[in-house]
Amino acid sequence: MKAVCWMGPNKMSVETVPDPTILNPRDAIVRITSTCICGSDLHLYNGFMPTMEQGDIIGHEFMGEVMEVGAGISAEKLKVGDRVVVPFTIACGRCFFCQKQLWSCCDNSNPNYWVAEKLMGFSPSGLFGYTHMLGGYAGGQAQYARVPFADVGPLKIPDGIPDEKVIFLSDIFPTGYFGALNADIEQGDTVAIWGCGPVGQFAIRSALMLGAERVIAIDRFEYRLQMARDGGAETINYEDVDDVVQVLKDMTGNIGPDRCIDAVGMEAHTDSALYAYDRAKQMLRLETDRPFALRQAIQACRKGGTVSVPGVYGGFVDKMPMGAFVNKGLAMKTGQTHMMRFMKPLLERIERGEIDPSFVVSHRVPLNQAPEMYKIFNNKQDNCTKVVLDPWADGAVAA
Amino acid sequence: MNQSTSIYERAGRTPLRDVRRLGALIGGGALAIYGMSRRSRLGMALAAGGGALAYAGTRSRAQRSNPIAHSTVLLNCAPEEAYRFWRNFENLPTFMHHLESVQQTGDRQSKWIAIGPMGKRVSWEAEITGEKENEYISWRSLPGSEIDVKGDVEFKRALADRGTIITARVRYSTPAGLLGEKLAKFMGKDPSFLMTQDLRRLKALIEAGEIPTTEGQSHGPRDRMTAVARTLDPDRPLGREARIGEVLSARRRVS
Numbered sequence: 001m002k003a004v005c006w007m008g009p010n011k012m013s014v015e016t017v018p019d020p021t022i023l024n025p026r027d028a029i030v031r032i033t034s035t036c037i038c039g040s041d042l043h044l045y046n047g048f049m050p051t052m053e054q055g056d057i058i059g060h061e062f063m064g065e066v067m068e069v070g071a072g073i074s075a076e077k078l079k080v081g082d083r084v085v086v087p088f089t090i091a092c093g094r095c096f097f098c099q100k101q102l103w104s105c106c107d108n109s110n111p112n113y114w115v116a117e118k119l120m121g122f123s124p125s126g127l128f129g130y131t132h133m134l135g136g137y138a139g140g141q142a143q144y145a146r147v148p149f150a151d152v153g154p155l156k157i158p159d160g161i162p163d164e165k166v167i168f169l170s171d172i173f174p175t176g177y178f179g180a181l182n183a184d185i186e187q188g189d190t191v192a193i194w195g196c197g198p199v200g201q202f203a204i205r206s207a208l209m210l211g212a213e214r215v216i217a218i219d220r221f222e223y224r225l226q227m228a229r230d231g232g233a234e235t236i237n238y239e240d241v242d243d244v245v246q247v248l249k250d251m252t253g254n255i256g257p258d259r260c261i262d263a264v265g266m267e268a269h270t271d272s273a274l275y276a277y278d279r280a281k282q283m284l285r286l287e288t289d290r291p292f293a294l295r296q297a298i299q300a301c302r303k304g305g306t307v308s309v310p311g312v313y314g315g316f317v318d319k320m321p322m323g324a325f326v327n328k329g330l331a332m333k334t335g336q337t338h339m340m341r342f343m344k345p346l347l348e349r350i351e352r353g354e355i356d357p358s359f360v361v362s363h364r365v366p367l368n369q370a371p372e373m374y375k376i377f378n379n380k381q382d383n384c385t386k387v388v389l390d391p392w393a394d395g396a397v398a399a
Numbered sequence: 400m401n402q403s404t405s406i407y408e409r410a411g412r413t414p415l416r417d418v419r420r421l422g423a424l425i426g427g428g429a430l431a432i433y434g435m436s437r438r439s440r441l442g443m444a445l446a447a448g449g450g451a452l453a454y455a456g457t458r459s460r461a462q463r464s465n466p467i468a469h470s471t472v473l474l475n476c477a478p479e480e481a482y483r484f485w486r487n488f489e490n491l492p493t494f495m496h497h498l499e500s501v502q503q504t505g506d507r508q509s510k511w512i513a514i515g516p517m518g519k520r521v522s523w524e525a526e527i528t529g530e531k532e533n534e535y536i537s538w539r540s541l542p543g544s545e546i547d548v549k550g551d552v553e554f555k556r557a558l559a560d561r562g563t564i565i566t567a568r569v570r571y572s573t574p575a576g577l578l579g580e581k582l583a584k585f586m587g588k589d590p591s592f593l594m595t596q597d598l599r600r601l602k603a604l605i606e607a608g609e610i611p612t613t614e615g616q617s618h619g620p621r622d623r624m625t626a627v628a629r630t631l632d633p634d635r636p637l638g639r640e641a642r643i644g645e646v647l648s649a650r651r652r653v654s
Contacts, residue, residue, distance in 0.1 A: 005619030015619040024609045055619035092607035096475050108603040111611040138616045
């Protein structure tokens, strides 16, 4: 089959690799009909995520049709021919964490648990198409994928809804929703959201669904800010203002946003001199993550407010304003999304017509064009917000 | 289980071992930095060699002639279930990767075969020396075995009925000679680490019904750095020919 492989920093290539096979009783094989490039794949592309290996198949947003199921899966859970969206986190469904609905903290899905344990104390669940520290499972930017614990994760999708409306249930829609949910929004709240990429866009819409009175979105790309305004947010282009925190104060009568959401993560960008400082430290591997958005979110948040972090961080950050965080009595909530908690209810919202997630799509291309799309997405060229890849389109014929 | 703790006292560190370890660390580190600064193929080889040496330096503390493996894990099941699974020693190789097989030869006797370095088999006969249903089991190799093994495992209901805490300890020692050396090397991957990995696999097996794996999944062309990293992986059992073959067949991509 064809698959997008990570061949080193800034080197993605479409390779012909063996088709996946069932390795464990609760596995399934899915023939992929749609797959996407996620913003978190760019952290891999840029080489900032430790424990990648050349030849890894990447991608964690995919859906398709079940081709084969292992002996450990009962027919009422999943059967050949089912159309499914596969969540990016892998969960066993039976450990302490899964039973507490903390699916992304599953204890039994990361075969390389010990590596993550060294860095983080304990390991989160395994993920598709990501670092070996998080399982090293072959990903979904391919024609087929092996899905472990397939009786727990995949969500069945009725026929009649196009892929594009439901594919984002695999990650970014639930992730944006979880980011908003983690902000503990109360009626009447003002919510500030850093980053208007796909997760930020879904966080904007979810915050409004969850009762926010007002959403202020922050980015520097006009096309993304426009999309945010289309979703009901007011916007700040941080390149046009001197100090985002001051602007947020001015916009809220000097009280600050009640809830702040960092939908940017480890590769944040800022205009200040701190950018050069953090960028240099990151290049020298003295710091793995650049936390500008997070610092601003903590600084801007009103006293007693909540900072929610759906943005991806991989290692360590520097100059965390802990004094502000403590003295203002803030709360912080984070985590990889507990996918299985949100996929079904969000599918129902899509079915009821409350939201059509396909608004984020900017590019639809054959899988073969993935390497150049990584470049375009990374450089934010061509008004790129979301790339959907078709593994079977012309030029991507199976080997 | 306090009475058994003294049997498993950890071997002390000696100054000589510390010096050697520090030497490997500093020397290896220097070689790695020099190699990387060369920015050539030879440089990369030097860097990789140096890195491996420094890595060995960090790990050599675990290389004792009398290694004790000790670990603990919380299982989401009742003590009865965990006890029943363990008490059938023939189940042990399903989660203890260095064991090839265990055969029950009587109610309290069993024959064990472990895989040593380069695929060499080591076998011994063992008997249960004490047990209390759903609480603990202890065993040891029979006198005269080529290797002396003592092990025990405890099953304790966790507070607030949150499952079962398993605590396992195994001590290996050998009379002397080459076999002892080899075994020490084999166990040199840090016995407690290997035990933790074993118990984690047991946890997955009991809770999820299977052990998570990516062995045998598809991937694109691997490079030599990946091959080096994989041989150094402390979780990778030695002596499994197929896996070493996979490492060696990792090819550098010709671009």
